[in-house]
Amino acid sequence: METLKIAFFCWESLHAERVGGLASAATNLAESLAKSHEVHYFSRGSIPDQTVNDVRYHYCQPGGSNPVAYCNDMSMKMVGQFRECDSPGRFDILHFHDWHAVQALHHLQDRDTILTFHSTEFGRNGNQAGDWWEYREVSGKEWYGGLIAKRVTTVSATLKNEVMRLYNIPDWKCDVVPNGVVPRQYRASVDAGEVKRAYGIHPYAPVILFIGRLVYQKGPDLLIEALRKVCRERWDAKVIVAGDGGMRQYLQERARDLPVNFVGHIPDSEYLRLLNACNVVVIPSRNEPFGLVLLEAWSAEKPVVASNVGGLAENIDSFVNGIKAEPTPDSLAWGISSLIDEPENAEVLGRRGRSKVDRVFQWDPVASRMADTYARAHS
Missing domain, CATH: 3.40.50.2000 (Glycogen Phosphorylase B;)
Incomplete structure (x- = not known):
């Protein structure tokens, strides 16, 4: 051309x-x-x-x-x-x-x-x-x-x-x-236990990460309700919510009795640390035209639970490189529990996600x- x-x-x-x-x-x-x-x-x-x-x-x-x-x-x-x-x-x-x-x-x-x-x-x-x-x-x-x-x-x-x-x-x-995506920008060697300790979390506790705007479209309220179900079975699970938006105060009220740390807007360097230290990335969007967080998580070889909508639904091969769940608390809870209960399988999904990034994105x-x-x- x-x-x-x-x-x-x-x-x-x-x-x-x-x-x-x-x-x-x-x-x-x-x-x-x-x-x-x-x-x-x-x-x-x-x-x-x-x-x-x-x-x-x-x-x-x-x-x-x-x-x-x-x-x-x-x-x-x-x-x-x-x-x-x-x-x-x-x-x-x-x-x-x-x-x-x-x-x-x-x-x-x-x-x-x-x-x-x-x-x-x-x-x-x-x-x-x-x-x-x-x-x-x-x-x-x-x-x-x-x-x-x-x-x-x-x-x-x-x-x-x-x-x-x-x-x-x-x-x-x-x-x-x-x-x-530029995958090398999201893969980093970090001491996961040290990163978790910085947030008051035990080094061996499974950490669930959400990053995005705290708005209705992104479904953070669905994640909070899903966590109620997850934590009944996994008392050790911890959640970090990174990002800000109009729903933050409401979400903090709803999560007062849950192990959720709202860290607000974070610099790219801290996002990189959290992304590479967490165990699961959750994308609970109600509407997601594409979902760049998916490619960023895959670049870091992290397993993903994502709503079965939009670009997320198109790009994830369920149980091959991630888990697709319906945008409801019950379905998201099922997906999250599936990954934190089977960490070895979760790691495999993360590696396959990285492979798809290298091939397609x-x-x-x-x-x-x-x-x-x-x-x-x-x-």
Whole structure:
């Protein structure tokens, strides 16, 4: 394939403003593409523009009284920066990530454009915010972005079906391109007993790890109720919940009589220690378009219990490299107990998960699949 000049538009990146998994997904994709193409990345940041791993990062500092106004202002600033870079050599592909930059897509829709859905507002909130004005605004932007983009990609087949159903995006226009992972970033040699002791846990106690936003979509309340059942049989089981969100106070109240340590937001270095010291990673999401935590856990060779939804359901081969459970307390409890009661089998599942990462989820082949979509848009 010819060398392309590609522009990314994404509201977060690993090198400046980072909010969630989108930063990792978009940044790693851009830097993998940059091995063969010229890539510019337009994002937010209060630092000077920079080049990292051959990607040229351009930062703006938007403002706004609410998230929609903020992202509209960000989009206009991105368009201004883009136009400065667009001459004399025109960009071949303009790649937009999620709804945040749809206003920029609107102003640049005459070009060869790609919109990637990493999730949807419906998936993030379900029926919890159907009458909330921001929910309607964001959903409207997602619909409009899907309408005007030359092509659309989603990170899983489940999400493809969701955006086709919600926004009437035709099948021929939409490709599935999964996320990837850099496995060496998540595998580390740690003294598991020492890490556990730092949290007041006996070195031989089985530790269950949850990491993510404490919001309804991610199902932390399902995990807390599941633990009631697990702890009746395994008095020694301990749980670490890493992350923050609107449900934290409620969850802490519900877990007052359970061996749960809420550690809040933690730096990457501490996440690495906990990930490699824990015995089981649980992903109890009600909706999960892809689930990057799955790839991170597999990279560390950790066994996973995950809800049988979305990208988790597509990527886990149950009882081969993980356990799929229904997003209910009873089913999650069964999955967790299955792994902590049979640690040798759990270790086998973790190793097989790492094997699947090495075969399927490296970034270079993922970038190659995205380049195929670019070729269809650019033809």
